[in-house]
Amino acid sequence: MATMACDHHSLIFTYGTLKRGFPNHPLMEDLIRSRDAVPLGPRVTRLPHPLVLGPFGIPFLVNLPGRGHRVRGELFSVSPRGLSRVDELEGIGRGHYERLPIEVEGDGGPAEAEAYFAHASFGEGLWRRRGEVGLSEYTRECAGEYVKRSERPKGWSFVESVREFVSSSPD
Template structure:
């Protein structure tokens, strides 16, 4: 996606519950710090236009969508914690879960938006 630059792999400073959820086997991080594991993933620098597109993809404009918050993450290469945007979904809005708490996302059951049937 235009406007994104990968900064490398980072890990959350606090533990969060990360699960595979919903009928599309999507990644869901729950806004419950101190529960689950420290989560590892790629961190991207995003310009304003890219953030706007990501917000649309994550359905932040819908009551059932994700919401964006800042949390602290640290590079796997070391260094001081930095602030990063993450997308959370409230537990009550996750229709079902298909995994225990994860440390990273790796699930081939995910159904990409382009392959989903029309609602």
């Protein structure tokens, strides 16, 4: 598969709030300005994956290949410095998301990339909580449910909120 980036850069598939025009895209814009990211255009996952909304309208890709839909998103080539900033936003060190391999396709051909998946400790539970029905794309309508970090309750715990959401009854 084509890598489409310098050896020291990582290919990152974004499917939610990091996409162009969505709430966390300003981080990607900053990385593009500082030459720590290069947008490579739209892509779709080669295999279906569950894409669901969790508490506060937060989008999660769940590592259950073959279930859900082929997910549409955007591909970026990201420097190690830029990757550390995205990892921080995605809570890699705090058990929020895991950066894992994913295969994507698009006009640039197939690529082996990485994406931010729901942490394994709650990912499958999110899928079940959503009735094993996922999205093929995080849309503007989905983003309408998103609550920015600054507007979430003070003192809330991301992981505790997700676990509470998973254990609650569906809407």
